[in-house]
Amino acid sequence: MTQYSRVSGSVGLITLKNPPVNQLSAVVRHGIVDTVQKALSDPKVKSVVICGQNGMFCGGADIKEFQTLANMRGPPLIPMIHSIEAADKPVVAAIEGGAFGGGLELALGCHYRIAHSKAKVGLPEVTLGLLPAAGGSQRLPRLIGVPAALSLITTGRHITAAEALQLGLVDQVADHNTVDAAVKFALSVAGQSLDARRISNFQCPPVPNMDALFEDVMQKVRTTARGAIAPIACVQAVRAAATLPYTQGMQREKELMATLFTSGQARALQYCFFAQRVVGRWSMPSGARWDTSKGRPIHKAAVIGLGTMGRGITVALAQTGLSVVAVETQEKQFMEAKKAVSNMLERGAKRSGKPLAHGKITYSQSLQAVADVDLVIEAVFEDMGLKKKVFQQLSAVCKPGTFLCTNTSTLDVDELASQTHQPELVVGMHFFAPAHIMKLLEVVYGPRSSPELVAVVMELGKKMGKVSVAVGNCRGFVGNRMLKPYRDQAYFLLEEGATPQLIDQALEEFGFAMGAFKVSDLSGLDVGWKVRKEEGLVQPGGGSGKSARIRNGVRYSPLGDLMCEQGRFGQKTGRGWYQYDKPGSRDARPDPWMHSFLEEYRARHGLVARRISNQEVLERCLYAMINEGFRVLEDGIAAGPEDIDIIYVFGYGWPRHRGGPMFYANMVGLEIVLERLEHYAQANPDMPTLQPCSLLRKLVASGSPPVNKWKEVIKNVRSQL
Numbered sequence: 001m002t003q004y005s006r007v008s009g010s011v012g013l014i015t016l017k018n019p020p021v022n023q024l025s026a027v028v029r030h031g032i033v034d035t036v037q038k039a040l041s042d043p044k045v046k047s048v049v050i051c052g053q054n055g056m057f058c059g060g061a062d063i064k065e066f067q068t069l070a071n072m073r074g075p076p077l078i079p080m081i082h083s084i085e086a087a088d089k090p091v092v093a094a095i096e097g098g099a100f101g102g103g104l105e106l107a108l109g110c111h112y113r114i115a116h117s118k119a120k121v122g123l124p125e126v127t128l129g130l131l132p133a134a135g136g137s138q139r140l141p142r143l144i145g146v147p148a149a150l151s152l153i154t155t156g157r158h159i160t161a162a163e164a165l166q167l168g169l170v171d172q173v174a175d176h177n178t179v180d181a182a183v184k185f186a187l188s189v190a191g192q193s194l195d196a197r198r199i200s201n202f203q204c205p206p207v208p209n210m211d212a213l214f215e216d217v218m219q220k221v222r223t224t225a226r227g228a229i230a231p232i233a234c235v236q237a238v239r240a241a242a243t244l245p246y247t248q249g250m251q252r253e254k255e256l257m258a259t260l261f262t263s264g265q266a267r268a269l270q271y272c273f274f275a276q277r278v279v280g281r282w283s284m285p286s287g288a289r290w291d292t293s294k295g296r297p298i299h300k301a302a303v304i305g306l307g308t309m310g311r312g313i314t315v316a317l318a319q320t321g322l323s324v325v326a327v328e329t330q331e332k333q334f335m336e337a338k339k340a341v342s343n344m345l346e347r348g349a350k351r352s353g354k355p356l357a358h359g360k361i362t363y364s365q366s367l368q369a370v371a372d373v374d375l376v377i378e379a380v381f382e383d384m385g386l387k388k389k390v391f392q393q394l395s396a397v398c399k400p401g402t403f404l405c406t407n408t409s410t411l412d413v414d415e416l417a418s419q420t421h422q423p424e425l426v427v428g429m430h431f432f433a434p435a436h437i438m439k440l441l442e443v444v445y446g447p448r449s450s451p452e453l454v455a456v457v458m459e460l461g462k463k464m465g466k467v468s469v470a471v472g473n474c475r476g477f478v479g480n481r482m483l484k485p486y487r488d489q490a491y492f493l494l495e496e497g498a499t500p501q502l503i504d505q506a507l508e509e510f511g512f513a514m515g516a517f518k519v520s521d522l523s524g525l526d527v528g529w530k531v532r533k534e535e536g537l538v539q540p541g542g543g544s545g546k547s548a549r550i551r552n553g554v555r556y557s558p559l560g561d562l563m564c565e566q567g568r569f570g571q572k573t574g575r576g577w578y579q580y581d582k583p584g585s586r587d588a589r590p591d592p593w594m595h596s597f598l599e600e601y602r603a604r605h606g607l608v609a610r611r612i613s614n615q616e617v618l619e620r621c622l623y624a625m626i627n628e629g630f631r632v633l634e635d636g637i638a639a640g641p642e643d644i645d646i647i648y649v650f651g652y653g654w655p656r657h658r659g660g661p662m663f664y665a666n667m668v669g670l671e672i673v674l675e676r677l678e679h680y681a682q683a684n685p686d687m688p689t690l691q692p693c694s695l696l697r698k699l700v701a702s703g704s705p706p707v708n709k710w711k712e713v714i715k716n717v718r719s720q721l
C-alpha cells in the first residue's frame with residue numbers, strides 16, 4: 001500500500017498506493033511509518049519525497065474507517081505526521097490531483113510542498129462533521145494566517161494550486177511532472193537546516209483585533225451552520241492555534257474532535273458523502289443499470305420556453321460548453337429572456353472566473369429551429385394541454401433519435417411520452433429554481449424510457465455540475481410527492497391554532513433553510529392554487545359546512561385557496577403568509593392581518609385554537625413526509641433511501657447534518673416514528689397520509705435495520721405486492 005524506492009541516487013521516494021484516492025487506511029499508515037523509518041535510517045538517502053499513485057496525492061483519512069472506533073486500528077495519524085516533521089532530512093510532498101483532509105495534514109507535516117498547477121487542496125473535514133484533527137487546525141493558521149485558515153477550515157472548500165501558492169500553503173507549482181520537480185527540489189535542499197521549516201514551531205502571524213475577528217466569524221458561522229456543530233468546533237480549534245502554544249492547541253484539537261467524532265451529525269454527514277456517490281450508480285426496475293447502459297454524447301441541445309426555469313436551464317447548458325437553441329414563441333418574453341440570460345451568464349462568468357458562454361446560444365421564436373438538435377428540454381408553462389401540444393410538435397419537427405425531456409415538476413411523464421413517435425426517448429428532467437444554481441436534478445423515467453436515454457441525461461446532469469437522481473414516474477415524483485403531506489400538515493396545524501411563524505420557526509430551528517410558509521411565499525401561492533383548481537378541489541370562498549374541509553373523503557384545508565382569493569400570492573404581491581415591504585421583496589415579516597384571518601376562519605368552521613408545540617410541528621410535518629418516503633420506496637419510485645435523502649438535501653433545504661428524511665427516521669428510531677404516526681393517525685382518521693405505511697411496519701418488525709440494510713426488506717415487500 002506504499003511503495004519505496006531510492007531515486008536520483010539520494011532521494012527516498014515514498015508512493016502512496018491505495019485506490020481510489022490513496023486514502024490513509026491503516027495499511028497505508030503502516031506503510032508510511034515503515035518507509036519513512038527506512039529512508040531516515042539509510043545513510044545514502046539525503047532527502048525524501050512523498051507522492052501518490054495515479055495522479056492523486058491523497059484524499060485524506062479513510063472515511064469508511066470512521067464508522068466505528070473499532071475500525072481505527074493501525075498507527076495513528078498524529079504521531080506519524082510528527083515523526084515526518086521531526087525528521088532530520090528534508091521531506092517534500094509532491095501533490096498531484098489533490099491533497100484533502102488528512103492528506104493535506106500529511107503534507108503540512110512535510111518540510112516543503114510542491115503542487116501540480118491542476119491540483120487542488122483543502123481541509124473538507126467540516127463537511128463530514130469533523131475538524132482537521134491530525135494537526136491541521138493548528139498548523140494551517142501558523143502557516144497561512146488566521147483569517148485564511150478560518151476561511152478554509154470552516155467551509156472545507158477546495159482551492160487551486162495557484163491560490164495555495166499565493167497563500168503560502170505550497171512552496172512551488174509545477175506545470176509538468178510534479179514528482180520529478182519534487183525530486184529535483186529535494187536534491188537542492190538536502191543538508192539544509194530544517195529549523196525554519198517545521199510549522200509546529202511557528203507562531204501564528206499576529207492579527208489585529210483578534211477577539212473581534214473571532215467573535216465576528218463565530219457569529220457568521222452560527223448563522224450559516226443552521227445547527228451544525230462542526231463549523232463552530234473548527235472556529236474554536238483555530239482560536240486555540242492563535243492563542244495557545246502548539247502542544248496545548250493540539251490538546252484542544254483532540255478534545256473538540258472527540259465530541260464531533262461520535263456525534264450523530266458526523267454520522268449523518270458521512271452518510272451523505274457516500275449516499276451522493278450511491279445515487280450515481282442508478283438502476284431501473286427493468287434491471288437496467290448505470291454500468292451496463294451506455295449513453296451517447298450530446299453536442300447540441302434546445303430549451304423550449306424561456307420563463308424562469310427555461311432561462312436557468314439555458315444558462316446551465318451553455319455553461320457546460322454545449323451549443324444551445326433557446327426557443328420562446330412569445331415576443332415580449334423572448335426579448336426579456338435574451339437580456340436576462342445574458343445577464344445571468346455574465347454574473348456566472350464573474351463568479352467562476354471562467355470565460356463567457358454567450359456565443360454558444362442561438363435564440364429563435366420558432367420550434368422549427370430545433371430540427372437538428374440531439375436533445376430538447378421542454379420548459380413551458382406547467383399545463384398538461386400545452387405540454388402535450390409541444391411534445392406532438394417536437395415529435396414532428398426533430399430528427400429521429402432526438403431525446404425529448406420535460407422539466408415538469410409534477411405532471412405525468414408517460415402521458416407526454418405517449419404524444420410522440422418514440423415514447424422510449426422521453427424522460428423528465430426536473431430542475432429546481434434557479435436552475436443554473438440549484439444542484440439537484442430529478443431524472444424521471446417511465447416504464448418505456450430507454451436506459452440509453454437515462455444514461456445520457458444522468459451524464460449530462462453530471463456535466464452541468466448537478467447531483468442527478470434517477471426516479472420513477474408518479475405524481476410529484478419523489479421530492480414534490482413527499483412535500484405534499486408535509487405542507488398539508490403545516491396547513492392543518494394553522495387551522496388547529498398555530499401561526500405561520502410558529503411553524504416556520506420550528507422547522508428552521510430543526511435546520512431547514514426556510515420554513516414551509518416562507519417557501520410557499522417564495523414560490524408563489526398561485527402555482528398550487530391553479531393546480532388545485534384544475535383538479536376540481538377549489539370551492540369559491542373555501543366552501544361552507546362540514547364538507548368545506550373534506551375533499552374526496554380526506555381532510556383538506558382551503559386556507560391556501562382563501563389566501564389566493566385575497567390576491568395574497570406571496571413575495572411577488574408583497575403579501576402572502578407574511579408581509580413584505582413591497583412586491584418582490586424577500587424580507588418576511590409577520591402580518592397582524594393573519595391573526596384576524598385565522599381567527600375568523602376558525603370561528604366559521606367551529607375550530608378552537610389550541611397551543612401547538614414545536615415537537616408536534618416537527619412530528620406531524622416530518623413524519624408525514626417520511627411516511628410518504630416509505631411509500632415511495634414501497635412503490636419502487638426511488639431505488640433506495642439514499643436517493644430520497646439526496647433529493648431532500650440538495651433540492652429541498654433539508655439540513656445535511658441530519659442526513660435526509662429517511663436517515664433521520666433511522667436516527668430517531670423507526671419504532672418511535674411508527675408509534676407517533678399511529679398516535680396522530682388515530683387522532684386524525686381523516687388524514688390517510690398519517691396512517692403508517694406497511695414498509696415502515698415491516699422494517700420495525702425486522703428489528704429496525706440501519707438504512708443501508710433496508711433494500712433487503714424493500715425487495716421482500718415489493719415481491720409480495
Ligand SMILES: CCCCCCCC/C=C\C/C=C/C(=O)SCCNC(=O)CCNC(=O)[C@H](O)C(C)(C)COP(=O)(O)OP(=O)(O)OC[C@H]1O[C@@H](n2cnc3c(N)ncnc32)[C@H](O)[C@@H]1OP(=O)(O)O
Nearest residue numbers: 020023059060061062063100101102124133134258261277
Ligand atoms: C475519539 C476520537 C478519535 C479521533 C481519531 C480520528 C483521528 C483522525 C484524524 C484526522 C482527521 C482527518 C480526517 C480526514 O481526512 S476526513 C477525509 C477528508 N477528505 C475528504 O473529505 C475528501 C473526500 N473525497 C473527495 O472529496 C473526493 O473523493 C475527491 C475530491 C478526493 C475525488 O473526487 P472524484 O474524483 O470525483 O471521486 P469520488 O468522489 O467519486 O470518489 C471516488 C471513490 O473514492 C471514495 N473516497 C473518496 N475519498 C475517500 C476517503 N477519504 N475515504 C474513503 N473513500 C473515499 C469515494 O467514496 C468513491 O468511492 P465509491 O463510493 O465506491 O464510489
